[in-house]
Amino acid sequence: MRQFLSGSLALALALGTANPVQAQVAAGPGAWSASQTWAADTVNGGSLTGYFYWPATKPALNGKRALVLVLHGCAQTAAGDVIDSSADKGFNWKTMADQYGAVILAPNATGNVYGNHCWDYASTGHNRSSGHDGVLLELVKRFSGDARYAIDPNQVYVAGLSSGGGETMALGCLAPDIFAGVGINAGPPPGTTTAQISYVPSGFTANTAAERCKAWSGASTAAFATQVASVIWGTGDYTVSQQYGPMDAQAMRLVYGGSFTQGSAIALAGGGNGIPYSDSRGRLRTVEITVNGMGHAWPAGTGGQNTNFVDAAHVNYPAFLMDFWTRNNLRVARADAPVVSACNASASGNSVTVSATGTDSAGAISSWRVLLDGPTPVSDAAAGSGASFSKTYANLADGYYSGSVTATDNGTGLSSNACAIGRFLVGSAPALQPPTGLAVSASGADSITLTWNAAAGATGYNVYRNGTRVNASTLTGTGYTDGGLAAATTYSYQVSALAGGAESALSGVVMGSTKAAWTCSTTRSSNYAHVQAGRAHDSGGYALANGSNQNMGLDNTFYTSTLAQTAPGYYVVGNCP
Numbered sequence: 001m002r003q004f005l006s007g008s009l010a011l012a013l014a015l016g017t018a019n020p021v022q023a024q025v026a027a028g029p030g031a032w033s034a035s036q037t038w039a040a041d042t043v044n045g046g047s048l049t050g051y052f053y054w055p056a057t058k059p060a061l062n063g064k065r066a067l068v069l070v071l072h073g074c075a076q077t078a079a080g081d082v083i084d085s086s087a088d089k090g091f092n093w094k095t096m097a098d099q100y101g102a103v104i105l106a107p108n109a110t111g112n113v114y115g116n117h118c119w120d121y122a123s124t125g126h127n128r129s130s131g132h133d134g135v136l137l138e139l140v141k142r143f144s145g146d147a148r149y150a151i152d153p154n155q156v157y158v159a160g161l162s163s164g165g166g167e168t169m170a171l172g173c174l175a176p177d178i179f180a181g182v183g184i185n186a187g188p189p190p191g192t193t194t195a196q197i198s199y200v201p202s203g204f205t206a207n208t209a210a211e212r213c214k215a216w217s218g219a220s221t222a223a224f225a226t227q228v229a230s231v232i233w234g235t236g237d238y239t240v241s242q243q244y245g246p247m248d249a250q251a252m253r254l255v256y257g258g259s260f261t262q263g264s265a266i267a268l269a270g271g272g273n274g275i276p277y278s279d280s281r282g283r284l285r286t287v288e289i290t291v292n293g294m295g296h297a298w299p300a301g302t303g304g305q306n307t308n309f310v311d312a313a314h315v316n317y318p319a320f321l322m323d324f325w326t327r328n329n330l331r332v333a334r335a336d337a338p339v340v341s342a343c344n345a346s347a348s349g350n351s352v353t354v355s356a357t358g359t360d361s362a363g364a365i366s367s368w369r370v371l372l373d374g375p376t377p378v379s380d381a382a383a384g385s386g387a388s389f390s391k392t393y394a395n396l397a398d399g400y401y402s403g404s405v406t407a408t409d410n411g412t413g414l415s416s417n418a419c420a421i422g423r424f425l426v427g428s429a430p431a432l433q434p435p436t437g438l439a440v441s442a443s444g445a446d447s448i449t450l451t452w453n454a455a456a457g458a459t460g461y462n463v464y465r466n467g468t469r470v471n472a473s474t475l476t477g478t479g480y481t482d483g484g485l486a487a488a489t490t491y492s493y494q495v496s497a498l499a500g501g502a503e504s505a506l507s508g509v510v511m512g513s514t515k516a517a518w519t520c521s522t523t524r525s526s527n528y529a530h531v532q533a534g535r536a537h538d539s540g541g542y543a544l545a546n547g548s549n550q551n552m553g554l555d556n557t558f559y560t561s562t563l564a565q566t567a568p569g570y571y572v573v574g575n576c577p
Helices: 078-082 094-100 131-144 163-173 206-226 242-258 317-328 527-532
Strands: 038-042 049-053 065-072 103-109 153-159 181-185 229-235 258-262 266-268 272-279 283-289 339-348 351-359 369-372 378-384 388-393 398-410 419-426 439-443 448-449 460-465 479-482 489-501 512-514 520-526 536-541 542-545 551-554 560-567 568-575
Touching: 049 078, 049 131, 065 131, 065 163, 065 317, 078 103, 094 103, 094 317, 131 163, 153 163, 153 317, 163 181, 163 242, 181 317, 181 388, 206 242, 229 242, 229 317, 242 272, 242 283, 242 568, 272 351, 272 378, 272 542, 283 317, 283 369, 283 551, 351 369, 351 419, 369 388, 369 520, 378 388, 378 542, 398 439, 439 512, 448 489, 448 512, 479 527, 527 536, 527 542, 527 551, 542 568
Parallel strands: 065 103, 065 153, 153 181, 181 229, 229 283
Antiparallel strands: 038 049, 049 103, 258 272, 266 272, 272 283, 339 351, 351 388, 369 378, 369 398, 398 419, 439 448, 448 479, 460 489, 489 512, 520 560, 536 542, 542 551, 560 568
């Protein structure tokens, strides 16, 4: 599965694309444009205005530029909230435009829809030729068709906040052939009205939204097979119902079709929690991000604006989106990394012969790398080339070894996953005995803690998970916490003892399992107590459950409710499912 952004949000891009630049791509000015006037809007009045950013940097993928349409929310403007100004970075798109060589479009909503400068996401007549849909698609067509910008039609994306988030989903549904990816931030789904932004109407489900979405796509329905979607919302958002977040993502999966597998939650810098879903072919298709503590706002990350529905204290969503879209774009042809089909290590006396076979769809394997971990470590980046190799390493010290083999294509810069070589013995077995009493002392959703008895004569220990060593340096104590694990997964563990450069045999096996990523819990108390504890909030004298916004009755000590916490910061009335 192609992975989305890691928790650190450090976006050192290592795409290794197989399609080099075919022609020189013109460098732009690397600055936001002056105010532009684009297509006339005969439905809402006036003409579409806004700004665009044309980077001076080279494109990151396929030798052509990505095009990103960014839609503000109600009570916002492109000039005041989206683009960089002398005072702040707005939605914080410039840095990502420069990093990925992408063109950014920041239009203003035409007319005065819903009396608050909104995008007409709740229109009952979405179509590709008129209104906000029509002028926005015309804008995308204008830039995609202009050779100066070198836009790749397979790398066109749209993202937005609130009414802009709803319009983002509408455009992704209306024109899946145009948009390869969408980024929906607190966007009400298709089929909801402006009066329903804070609650899910009775009987409205993800299926309702999905059917409306597919109906809008018309003859372009097949393009859903290669579209990806991200949805984000804050646990402090009481403007747009937080229930719409996971509902939007589920609706898109229903539209995409087939079966999906939920991956392990990944913590993002700034308090975000991302849940990935992959299709039956292992391709990452949707990611749901809950941002702890963020209200109704665009998450711009550090440097972004921090006012008027823009939040600079949490996740950098432009950074996440560009990484997610670029890594998981299903429309850009790219070469696969080499694949190691088999690897082996065979010991004879104090010599070890390492061999492997593999394939490379982009040509021939340029180099094989061998790593051996043991009393005499081996790090050989030039073990051979071609479809297979075999190399002998002599004069290795007695003891236990393990290692890996990796294949690299120098033309694309892509490397295979490491093929693990399990633990094996070189020479005579050491007299040192393995530790006893290995046990699991604690476990969490992503970690397992082990303890064991000290081994006589040992100066250190190694821990092996599923046969592979996991500690980077020698352990001096008799305990270890193995982190970064998948939730609700079982692993096998063994421990060895170290002394004087020798390593003992492995201990007996102990099995450990991580816990589920989240355990639902219930609390029954007065509505007043729920509000004071942060499980609910007051709205006009009524207590509303945080997250779901479900009405619990009057906010006082006489009304009692049971709340189930089904996710961080998310509560529903009733017991756990």
